[in-house]
Amino acid sequence: MCAPLWCVSIAALLAIAAGENLVDSCQLVGGDRKSVTEQQLLAKLAPLKGKRFEAKTQEGSDIYTYTFVVCGRVNNDSKSTNEGLVQSKDGSKDTSVIGRINDTHIINGSDWIMLYYRSGDKYDTHCNNEARKAMVMISCNKGTVGDGFTVIQEERNKSSECFYLFEMDSSLACPPEESHLSAGSILLIVFAVLVAVYLIGGFLYQRFVVGAKGMEQFPNITLWQELGNLSADGCDFVCRSRPRTSETAYRGVGEDQLGEEPEERDDHLLPM
Known part of the structure; x- marks a missing residue:
């Protein structure tokens, strides 16, 4: 079984060789040469592919709903225009495409992934009528695969480079855990x-x-x-220090071992 990083790298290389995107429908842009790093990041988000998230925000008396699909179309019908993130106003049929999946960019840090959808509908009066774009910050949260999609900010007071910023949690953005066992x-x-x-x-x-x-x-x-x-x-x-040879049964005879013997008289053996 291969390590997670090697598995992702192999999957990315195989997808490049086959001329396919790692996560269907998310089309990375950047010319003829696609970034291997970006494709690896898309591979990490594969479990979220097609997942739909919604968030609401209120401006004055108006309530807006934002619908976000990870590398998928919000409207899966013949009228779809590759919309990956859509803004709709409650009580109205008008919708605005914030970003499209056929213009996708992705970067990451140690514990986050930033997914960009660009080429959205153009502003009417803001930002010199440039195309809208969405930035979704996916932060590390080991407790969920994908949750907590919220609207953070809409920056439209500049003359250019305006954006919508969103945030969500996912364990897929967490760095791989290294084994501490030697x-x-x-x-x-x-x-x-x-x-x-x-x-x-x-x-x-x-x-x-x-x-x-x-x-x-x-x-x-x-x-x-x-x-x-x-x-x-x-x-x-x-470990024993005493000699291992056993004492012999024979012992020398010393003066201390001699007990007092009864006196024997041999005078009768002497010649008279």
């Missing part, structure tokens, strides 16, 4: 699992198959007892 820790875990399987499996076998009772239920009890004896002998051989 090779030694992994080996210890594997060893502990193997020991547990050996003990539990051996105990069940001895009890229910062999019919052992008491300490005999312990797997290979004789082997471990012998191993314990050998270990004890080895420890005794290495």
Whole structure:
């Protein structure tokens, strides 16, 4: 199983080779050469593809609803114009396309992804009648795949480069978590699992198959007892300071070992 970053890279390269976009309908622009980084970012957003989000805002007495679809069209019919984010006014049939998915840009940081939809409908009186564009800031939130779509700001007081700014949460914007387990820790875990399987499996076998009772239920009890004896002998051989040679049964005779013997008289053996 490959690491997440490698999987994304491989998927991006395969998509480029096939001449397809990683997330259907989102068309990255930038000339003949498409950015591999942007395609990788789109691949990260693939689980959100086609998801629809809505947010409302109020200006005076007017209430506006914004509908956002990730790399998908808001209106899936013959009248669709690649609209990816649409503004509609409550009580009115008039709608304005904020941005289109056939003019998509995407950048990211350590824990966020910024998705741009450009080529929206032109302003009527603001921003020198330039085309609208939407910026959706997707922030890291490990608790949800996609939620919390809100309107942050509409900047239309400039003469150019006006924009709509939105925000939402998603775990897809979070950096991949690195494993903090070292090779030694992994080996210890594997060893502990193997020991547990050996003990539990051996105990069940001895009890229910062999019919052992008491300490005999312990797997290979004789082997471990012998191993314990050998270990004890080895420890005794290495660690004991006393000489291991046993005292001989013969001991020299010293004056301190001689007890007082009864006096024997041999005068009768002397010649008279």
